[in-house]
Amino acid sequence: MSAVAExxxxxxxxxxxxxxxLPTAVSDLIRSGGRMQMSxxxxxxxxxxxxxxxxxxxxxxxFFMWRCDADGPVPSVAAICPxxxxxxxxxxxxxxxxxxxxxxxxxLVLHEGARPVVPPLDPAYPADTKLPFEPAxxxxxxxxxxxxxxxxxxxxRADVVESAELIFFYVGEHILHLHPQLFFKHRGMEKRFEGxxxxxxxxxxxxxSGVGGFAHALxxxxxxxxASGCMVPPRARMLRSLLAELExxxxxxxxxxxxxxxxxxxxxxAEGKLLEExxxxxxGRLTGSRLLRSLLVAxxxxxxxxxxxxxxxxxxxxxxxxxxxxxxxxxxxxxxxRLITTGVLPREVAIDQGATGPIGRASGLDRDxxxxxxxxxxxxxxxxxxxRTSGDAHxxxxxxxxxxxxxxxxxxxxxxxxxxxxxxxxxVLPSHAEGLGxxxxxxxSLFYAIHADGDGTLCRVKIKSPSxxxxxxxxxxxxxxxxxxxxxxxxxxxxxxxxxxx
Amino acid sequence: xxxWTFFGLRRGKATTPWPDVDLQSxxxxxxxMPRFEPxxxxxxxxxxxxxxxxxxxxxxxxxxxxxxLAVDYGRCIACQxxxxxxxxxxxxxxxxxxxxxxxRSDLLLSAxxxxxxxxxxxxxSRDGFRRSLHIRHVDAGSCNGCESxxxxxxxxxxxxxxxxxxxTASPRFADLLLVTGPITYAMHEPLRRxxxxxxAPRWVMAAGTCAVSGGVAGGGYACGNGLDGVLPVDxxxxxxxxNPAAIIEALLIFLxxxxxxxxxxxxxx
Numbered sequence: 001m002s003a004v005a006e007x008x009x010x011x012x013x014x015x016x017x018x019x020x021x022l023p024t025a026v027s028d029l030i031r032s033g034g035r036m037q038m039s040x041x042x043x044x045x046x047x048x049x050x051x052x053x054x055x056x057x058x059x060x061x062x063f064f065m066w067r068c069d070a071d072g073p074v075p076s077v078a079a080i081c082p083x084x085x086x087x088x089x090x091x092x093x094x095x096x097x098x099x100x101x102x103x104x105x106x107x108l109v110l111h112e113g114a115r116p117v118v119p120p121l122d123p124a125y126p127a128d129t130k131l132p133f134e135p136a137x138x139x140x141x142x143x144x145x146x147x148x149x150x151x152x153x154x155x156x157r158a159d160v161v162e163s164a165e166l167i168f169f170y171v172g173e174h175i176l177h178l179h180p181q182l183f184f185k186h187r188g189m190e191k192r193f194e195g196x197x198x199x200x201x202x203x204x205x206x207x208x209s210g211v212g213g214f215a216h217a218l219x220x221x222x223x224x225x226x227a228s229g230c231m232v233p234p235r236a237r238m239l240r241s242l243l244a245e246l247e248x249x250x251x252x253x254x255x256x257x258x259x260x261x262x263x264x265x266x267x268x269x270a271e272g273k274l275l276e277e278x279x280x281x282x283x284g285r286l287t288g289s290r291l292l293r294s295l296l297v298a299x300x301x302x303x304x305x306x307x308x309x310x311x312x313x314x315x316x317x318x319x320x321x322x323x324x325x326x327x328x329x330x331x332x333x334x335x336x337x338r339l340i341t342t343g344v345l346p347r348e349v350a351i352d353q354g355a356t357g358p359i360g361r362a363s364g365l366d367r368d369x370x371x372x373x374x375x376x377x378x379x380x381x382x383x384x385x386x387x388r389t390s391g392d393a394h395x396x397x398x399x400x401x402x403x404x405x406x407x408x409x410x411x412x413x414x415x416x417x418x419x420x421x422x423x424x425x426x427x428v429l430p431s432h433a434e435g436l437g438x439x440x441x442x443x444x445s446l447f448y449a450i451h452a453d454g455d456g457t458l459c460r461v462k463i464k465s466p467s468x469x470x471x472x473x474x475x476x477x478x479x480x481x482x483x484x485x486x487x488x489x490x491x492x493x494x495x496x497x498x499x500x501x502x
Numbered sequence: 503x504x505x506w507t508f509f510g511l512r513r514g515k516a517t518t519p520w521p522d523v524d525l526q527s528x529x530x531x532x533x534x535m536p537r538f539e540p541x542x543x544x545x546x547x548x549x550x551x552x553x554x555x556x557x558x559x560x561x562x563x564x565x566x567x568x569x570x571l572a573v574d575y576g577r578c579i580a581c582q583x584x585x586x587x588x589x590x591x592x593x594x595x596x597x598x599x600x601x602x603x604x605x606r607s608d609l610l611l612s613a614x615x616x617x618x619x620x621x622x623x624x625x626x627s628r629d630g631f632r633r634s635l636h637i638r639h640v641d642a643g644s645c646n647g648c649e650s651x652x653x654x655x656x657x658x659x660x661x662x663x664x665x666x667x668x669x670t671a672s673p674r675f676a677d678l679l680l681v682t683g684p685i686t687y688a689m690h691e692p693l694r695r696x697x698x699x700x701x702a703p704r705w706v707m708a709a710g711t712c713a714v715s716g717g718v719a720g721g722g723y724a725c726g727n728g729l730d731g732v733l734p735v736d737x738x739x740x741x742x743x744x745n746p747a748a749i750i751e752a753l754l755i756f757l758x759x760x761x762x763x764x765x766x767x768x769x770x771x
Contacts, residue, residue: 111688120723128721133687155692156640158671160652163641163689184688185643188724196555203555203581207718210647210743254650257657267506273657274516280654281528288533288595290745291647294582302586328509498646 012054012226012436013064019074022053025066026077026084033058035351039087040462041070041095042451043123049095052462053084054436054447063373063436070095076102083354086472094121109183109501112136121191140167140179147171155184162497170483178478182471185501193450193461198224198298198429201458205448206293208463209499211254214247215441216463216499217296219448222375224298227435227450230427234419236300240376242307242414243292244439245407250279251442252400252407253322255494256329259397262491263338271325275318282314299427307415319408326401339394343477343489346391353473356466357444358403359493362388362395369440381413393492400494429456441466443494465499516658520747521760527747528659534599535578535740536585537769538611540571542592553587555579556711556718575601575767576609576714579742598769602739602752603762606730609714609738611767627703631677632757634666637707638676638700642693643683643725647743648710652682654746667753673699678756679733684712684719685726697733707737707756709749714740 017025026036034057044050051074053066068074076099078085088099089108096119099105110116113136118124120131143150154165165181189208193201205220206213218240225232232240257272280290287295287305295301329335345355350363360367368385370378386402388395429452437448444466453459474493478486520526548561550571558577562570571592584593603609641649655662656669670676673696685693697706708729711717716727729735739752754760763769 114687116723125723129723130726131687131723135688135691155689156673156696160639160649160669161641162644162646162649163692184692185641185683185686186688186724187643187684187686187719188722189719192719192722200553200555200583203579203583204718207579207645207647207742210645211650213645213647254653258653265506267510270510270516270658271513273654274659277528277654277657277659281530284529284745285531288531288582290529290532291650291743293742294533294580302582328505332506496646497641498644 017066038464042460073098189502212441214292215439219437219439221298223435223437223448223450227433235421236423238377248442262488300424342393354469355473356469358399363391364389467499517661549587550584553583572612636670638673642689643686648682684716705736711740
């Protein structure tokens with residue numbers, strides 16, 4: 001135990017807490033303006049699960065972590081802090097920990113019908129043994145009224161999309177309730193990190209959610225760097241910020257194109273996707289990878305890249321095209337008619353259920369990890385954080401349009417301020433170390449918590465992806481809404497399934 | 503909204519003339535699978551095999567201490583770690599991203615070993631489909647990198663429709679099942695049912711390294727190791743993810759509209 005405390009990463013205070021005190025502590029924190037970020041479990045010793053609760057006091061107060069043993073049942077805090085409800089269910093599925101008094105004690109990550117002999121994340125789980133599985137009903141309640149239709153849609157849906165099943169309960173055009181049955185794509189990614197070296201695991205982080213791969217790898221590398229106390233050279237830090245903004249750029253452009261698809265604005269769709277393609281081609285030319293892969297490593301970058309004047313010219317051209325495109329979208333009534341007042345997410349729901357990224361910012365939550373908990377070179381760059389308060393699909397679009405502009409400005413500043421020098425230092429993960437890394441990915445807050453074994457290999461990696469948070473929030477904007485608006489609303493959230501399912 | 507019409511017209515043609523005109527595939531600078539020159543290997547090295555996160559590379563010591571290198575490009579995720587680990591320029595970066603093959607064995611580069619040939623494909627004649635192919639895509643647990651590149655196929659730059667190739671919503675209208683991901687335990691059954699719903703003749707494409715061999719996620723408690731043993735595969739395309747041009751080339755190879763470039767794990771021009 002003492003070894004854990006010694007190596008706990010700087011900046012994250014570790015506080016022991018009795019399980020029985022959790023409900024009081026959580027409500028005290030929330031009342032005082034703090035917030036819970038996530039919770040996870042790990043085996044601190046064979047057979048001994050320890051729970052971790054990550055929180056922050058106030059907007060940009062330092063992160064802290066509560067730790068408590070879960071040798072018996074633990075009181076659930078889901079009723080006090082709803083956003084923790086999914087984390088508790090995940091811990092039950094993967095670690096077998098019982099949470100007393102959970103308002104929704106159903107399975108989450110593992111599907112009904114999966115029958116692991118021991119919990120999958122228990123080191124005693126036999127390696128490379130596929131879960132015994134008999135597909136079974138998800139245990140949704142029967143609906144008594146004959147007027148209410150049940151529509152299971154998916155997991156294989158129309159067009160090229162990720163697999164997820166959406167179960168609608170509706171009357172006519174009116175949706176009463178949406179139950180997204182996710183985790184068809186659960187790959188057990190967190191367990192795949194175990195036993196790997198920090199350097200060898202970056203390729204995994206890049207592939208948790210492909211279109212957020214750079215942010216994932218960045219958060220992972222920063223967790224390793226925090227655990228090992230190594231200092232990333234200034235040039236690498238600046239390049240990391242630059243590349244992270246390039247990722248935001250192509251994601252947001254895709255978002256605008258896809259949203260135009262759902263409002264049947266054909267030329268708008270084509271233009272958005274064409275601009276996304278230009279951004280991806282710029283990525284390819286700069287880094288060798290259209291999705292910005294194979295560059296990050298704990299300690300810096302694997303190799304230097306040269307964002308020379310050609311990049312400035314390309315982005316300037318793109319910026320002019322984006323400006324025209326965004327102005328046209330904002331002047332198209334048929335498009336705006338479908339967005340304004342669609343899928344409203346009230347601020348209170350956004351806070352309680354844990355909305356993050358552009359979704360939270362469109363509902364008035366002025367949060368951005370780049371500004372509130374700076375990493376890479378964000379502390380040295382001027383950052384505009386757009387916020388809207390109406391919480392509808394249109395607000396979510398406007399936040400993203402403003403973020404595109406802000407990203408382009410950041411890239412240019414980073415390019416001009418880029419210092420010379422090395423891009424990598426050696427970074428060795430000490431034995432029994434732990435660390436926390438974070439990034440504001442294009443979709444919101446992303447956390448990696450890592451724990452090292454005695455030999456400096458990884459023994460536990462927890463991934464908190466933004467889509468895990470926002471998928472939980474999303475149905476609250478669908479209940480009591482209209483079938484016609486569903487696809488538009490879903491597109492306006494810009495969710496990924498892989499990031500959520502892992 | 504008439505101004506969109508004028509905007510579209512003024513914007514002109516965005517579609518690349520590739521593949522009819524070379525060098526405009528849009529993949530400038532995009533790295534592909536590394537090339538290997540086993541004769542340059544240092545004795546008793548094996549650094550590349552140790553660095554490879556997906557066990558695509560095996561090095562065995564053959565007669566007279568000469569290393570024998572075998573590479574399974576069906577497992578390669580083009581992460582370039584072997585290139586960085588190699589002390590002797592035996593693994594070099596390349597732009598070889600077009601790795602579509604009809605047989606799994608064509609993805610195996612081996613110096614002096616006989617790989618068994620899992621004969622698939624050629625089950626049905628593709629005559630009649632060469633100019634019109636309908637695809638049903640099924641995501642069986644990908645990281646969404648493959649979906650990102652598949653969605654790009656319909657952007658104005660690649661404009662997949664010009665080849666007569668379309669994505670279709672219903673498997674009942676589909677000729678080719680394009681599968682991404684390592685096949686998770688929960689997607690196994692929906693995938694099988696999508697295949698069962700397709701009318702014959704029907705074909706299957708493993709798109710991306712995960713679908714070919716499991717990739718970085720393969721194995722473990724929730725994942726399979728790709729399509730082999732799940733469905734009969736007619737077209738393999740490793741890549742992580744394969745870029746849109748690589749996907750188009752693979753489809754054209756499948757339709758006999760372009761010669762296969764990869765044989766025995768090497769790109770033959």
